[in-house]
Amino acid sequence: EGDASAYVFASELKALVGHVDPSTVVALPPGHYWTPETGMVCYYNPDWLRKDDYAPWDEEGHHVTDDEIRDAFSKAVKKRMMADVDYGFFLSGGVDSCIVAHDLLPFYREERRAAFGDDRPIPTFTVGMENSPDVMAAKGMVEALGGSKNVNHHVRSFTPEEVFDLIPKIVYHMETYEAELIRSAIPNWLLAERAAQDVKMVLTGEGADELFAGYLYFSHAETSRQVQDELRRIYGMLGNINLHRTDRMTMAHGLEARVPFLDTEFTRLVMSVDPARKMVDEKAVATNSRGREKTLLRELFEGPNSDGHSIPRPVLWRAKAMQCEGVGEDWVSILQRKIASLVTDAEMDDAHVTYPINTP
Template identity: 45%
Template sequence: MGHQRLSIMDPEHGHQPIVYTDDSGADSAVVANGEIYNFRELRKQFDLPEGRTGSDSEVLLQLYQKLGPEMCTHLNGIFGFVVVSEDGRQMMAARDHCGIKPLYIGYGADGRVWFASELKSLVDQCERIDEFPEGHYWTPDDGFVRWYRPEWDSDEYVPRAGLEGLREALKEAVRSQCMSDVPFGLLLSGGLDSAVVGLLLKEVLDERGEQMWTYTIGQEGSPDVTAARMMAEFLGSKHEEYLFESAEAFDVVEKVIYHLETYEPELIRSAIPNYFLARLAGSRVKMVLTGEGSDELFGGYLYFRDAPDETAFFKELRRIFGHLHNVNCQRADRMTMAHALEGRVPFLDPNVIDAVMAVDPALKMINGEERPEKWALRTLFEGEIPDAVLWRTKAMQCEGVGMNWVAELQAMCEDKVSDEEFATAAARFPLNTPHSKEEYYYRSIFDKYYSGLDKFIHVWEGGCRAAGAEWKSDQYTRAGLANVAQLGKGLGKDGADLELAAGKP
């Protein structure tokens, strides 16, 4: 068992593998990637002994010895882990409820089974590799068993709850995810979601008498940077930002694809700013909170404006939530861990997920200016967050960080692919054939490192998230958001709109 540790809980003593010897003298060991936020509560609940270390991962070994694989239903955290006995006959592996942390399983020619957090670790070791499904555990006897079965993820479920208790659930998730023995901060995008996390985080840190640290990425004058500066001043945080140029974005494309392990263009575009942001934050702290996951719970993407009814709205939430492990979670985890930084996601706490998915979709439906996207979340914090941020139009990160950099990036990619090369796209890549020179360029880089591993790539139907919905929407195309000018609403001087119509901040 091997483990490269990012030391957040008990840096001095929590080294892995953690090994226990039972009464018969046999050893068992655990390696884990992630955090178990409720490990102290689990020790009390199941009358477990105090750990030999201060590491939250140690409770996994204790629980396995007491409960076996069914322990997963009691865990609140982000994780991929393996527990194994000394002789290898008793073992299990598991992944968290929605795939916030990655895990792969590989099968060797000699019958051995391998597990790893990254695809690249298994490429030269195994005859066959599969993604370990989110919300499952695995044992040699039973294979994969789904342990995460939320009530709301059913065709028969009808959400009818109000907004009561949502703020409290979010506050508790933020509080529990502040668990750390090292300094940490907040990725402040300038959007609603990170502003909500920031507001709740400030309440927690004020109780503890600690300073807040915030980090932002973007181009000068962009909506994200403008809004993040407003919010950082409002929160009183120690704020840092990195302002990137379009040429820098092109220069890191290969590194991003190597760490991200995909060629999906929408994901790569959004990962590039994440890469710069994680590099900045990772040079200062070891852990950050983020606003990831809110859009999949509240229907924050602009194409939800065209949802025909509440049933279709909720069905679409379930669809895109089911892809989180290959999209938002993959991007957030891979870009942060590339810089020895752990990203935590309060909106994806299982208790928060249950509470928000129970809300009547009538409270989430979009109705023009009066009921914009994520109205339900915005109303919970009205009067607590500056209006320019609270009511700001939703922007995906690749859009909000700068208005023209994606077009410039695409042009740079096109310059690297000749017409003759692009003409071979169908023959060279018969599966998920690139539709543009940008896509061809990304695919060529992926093929350099992960040739033949196309099955791991999540490709949205129609080339973008919106294209897979039951309804048609002109908000997004394969190349990105159709109208970027709307993203500057209310962010100019004295509440005016930023001048974005020309495609430049």
């Protein structure tokens, strides 16, 4: 107290309220550490992220095989299974989470037999309105993995009406009021809340879109260099968007989330693949065929896992859906109408006066 050179650290902004001048608060970026002697130091800045001209695929003899990528991913999954607590898996029904489940299950069963001598099914968790696309796809994946014999699947259903009351809690834990981020955090909150009743750690499918050009707008890229540059850009934003949402919503319930797709070695390997293999064809997107977004990733996992289970083709080649669409379209429009009814036109006209910073 009274020491002008003192530094205060916290994992959440709310812990600093009343202790520091808000204008002096600085976020520690991903891949950095800080000491009084050195200041901010970057310890993770690989060539593919740092160099604008990074292009090993143009070098003679450089070739990343599909087997190398699959092997690196299996190692990434297995590495994240090390735990002394019960764990499970967020099975959203999207291709990314289904791929993790596809690789995870054989390792899990092997681990259970070795450690406990049993075949207890792995807990999986899905969130969505009844019969929503995510819920139906996840159920299809569960059946493909052997059904209840191998998977103890839980669906957290919800109604549009119940999510409105969650918004203050979510803003509190997210520490942001960015509308899209808050809206997408609602399903994450419900999912984490349900999973925390049974497990202490979960694996998730986050990160694949940022490595394999999974967003539909990649169909507008005219060159492979544009694809690579955009992947680098959105990878750099993960800590403020997808990973921020996942971490805050799980830790709000005492749940740890682990992300195999963002393993550093797997990431290095995938980002050294010729980005031409990640190009997206607009016509293929419309027909759910090869050449659509994440074709490279989908083709890598078309075959069976070591237990003989394959991802169902309708799931593997399922169209990309935004999270809010996948869990059920109706709840978003109902939420929007509810919020619109609470804010008058006059209040919106005066928003710049009421909220001079980050005016809505």
